[in-house]
Amino acid sequence: MTNTDVVIVGAGPTGLFCAHQLGIIGLKCEIVDNLDKIGGQCIELYPDKPIYDIPAIPECTGEELTKNLIDQIKPFNFNFHLNERVQEIKNENNNWILKTSKGKEFSSPNIVIAGGVGSFEPRKFPSKSCEKFEGKSVLYSIKDKSIFKNKSVVIFGGGDSALDWAIELSKDSKVTLIHRRDEFRGAQASVEKVKELQKNNKLEVITKYSIKDVKGDKSLESVEIKDESGKSKNLKTDYVLGFFGLIMQLGPILEWGLNIDKKTIPVNTESFETNKKGIFAIGDICSYPGKLKLILSGFHEGALAARGCFKYARPDEKYKFEFTTSSKSVKDRLGVKE
Ligand SMILES: Cc1cc2nc3c(=O)[nH]c(=O)nc-3n(C[C@H](O)[C@H](O)[C@H](O)COP(=O)(O)OP(=O)(O)OC[C@H]3O[C@@H](n4cnc5c(N)ncnc54)[C@H](O)[C@@H]3O)c2cc1C
Numbered sequence: 001m002t003n004t005d006v007v008i009v010g011a012g013p014t015g016l017f018c019a020h021q022l023g024i025i026g027l028k029c030e031i032v033d034n035l036d037k038i039g040g041q042c043i044e045l046y047p048d049k050p051i052y053d054i055p056a057i058p059e060c061t062g063e064e065l066t067k068n069l070i071d072q073i074k075p076f077n078f079n080f081h082l083n084e085r086v087q088e089i090k091n092e093n094n095n096w097i098l099k100t101s102k103g104k105e106f107s108s109p110n111i112v113i114a115g116g117v118g119s120f121e122p123r124k125f126p127s128k129s130c131e132k133f134e135g136k137s138v139l140y141s142i143k144d145k146s147i148f149k150n151k152s153v154v155i156f157g158g159g160d161s162a163l164d165w166a167i168e169l170s171k172d173s174k175v176t177l178i179h180r181r182d183e184f185r186g187a188q189a190s191v192e193k194v195k196e197l198q199k200n201n202k203l204e205v206i207t208k209y210s211i212k213d214v215k216g217d218k219s220l221e222s223v224e225i226k227d228e229s230g231k232s233k234n235l236k237t238d239y240v241l242g243f244f245g246l247i248m249q250l251g252p253i254l255e256w257g258l259n260i261d262k263k264t265i266p267v268n269t270e271s272f273e274t275n276k277k278g279i280f281a282i283g284d285i286c287s288y289p290g291k292l293k294l295i296l297s298g299f300h301e302g303a304l305a306a307r308g309c310f311k312y313a314r315p316d317e318k319y320k321f322e323f324t325t326s327s328k329s330v331k332d333r334l335g336v337k338e
Pocket of ligand 1: 009010011012013014015032033034035039040041042045046050051052053084085086087114115116117118119120250251252253282283284285293294295296298
């Protein structure tokens with residue numbers, strides 16, 4: 001069990017800046033995100049797109065913004081727990097106990113929910129038998145491409161991820177790309193590259209087919225695919241990969257006893273606290289009159305929520321407002337030498 005002052009649920013831009021605000025007022029935090037990377041929507045949905053409305057930054061991409069937010073909190077050495085969804089929370093003696101999908105536990109007087117539009121989850125294969133091999137030989141994301149070397153891989157999907165991975169893995173693996181339509185949705189250059197590889201027998205493409213089932217006893221042996229008429233065939237394979245995009249769902253947050261209004265959490269605008277003492281909500285997930293779903297609003301909300309956390313984390317101290325330009329304690333916390 002890790003004890004801390006605040007657990008931040010969500011490592012999107014809002015959660016990251018809130019961590020900064022906690023750091024400069026001297027609080028510790030742990031940051032948990034369901035994704036395998038830091039940055040929320042900015043990194044998952046639009047890493048290369050330019051953003052034009054971050055104060056004092058005329059233009060930056062989603063990836064650049066994320067990198068700068070991470071750099072800004074580096075001095076505090078906060079821990080990130082990625083690939084983990086905060087699953088359950090319960091209150092024990094005025095402390096919140098949080099449990100993640102991997103069984104990790106935290107104890108903290110404060111939770112800041114910066115969960116955006118919810119946790120991003122991959123769209124999965126409908127076949128029940130896929131669950132048996134999920135995470136081993138049936139995968140929806142790739143963490144280590146070396147496992148596919150000299151193996152046969154069947155990839156399902158028609159968008160950029162499916163095409164990009166088919167191209168990449170065809171260098172060292174026997175790849176079959178399967179799509180339920182004739183036309184691919186991905187970037188034209190990738191579609192052309194796939195066609196070229198297909199022509200040179202570097203990968204196989206099967207269209208108008210979808211997955212029916214996977215087969216195997218202890219390990220995966222083959223995948224059964226079917227066409228629109230239901231006619232099926234079996235392909236021997238070591239791995240089956242599915243790239244059908246992401247779905248966003250509030251998921252477990254809905255079960256934490258918080259007031260919910262149209263998939264958002266109502267908060268007060270003084271400290272962004274919810275109906276539960278010590279639970280704050282900021283960024284896209286919170287709602288209040290006049291709420292703008294913009295990154296800049298999330299920054300402001302995170303600053304006030306951090307001050308709200310202070311009173312529960314340090315009940316015997318009075319929060320003292322200071323400017324970062326002139327505060328010695330802030331400079332000490334940032335490791336600034338004068
Ligand atoms: C294409 C596009 C363009 C945009 N352009 C702009 C723009 O130009 N300017 C602007 O201001 N805004 C823009 N936005 C909106 C902006 O990206 C969002 O307002 C911002 O990302 C919200 O930040 P957030 O930190 O609240 O949530 P998010 O960025 O959604 O991050 C939330 C994180 O919480 C995680 N999470 C959720 N539930 C759990 C759980 N139970 N356990 C663990 N982790 C969890 C998710 O995995 C996610 O990583 C754009 C959005 C899109 C889609």
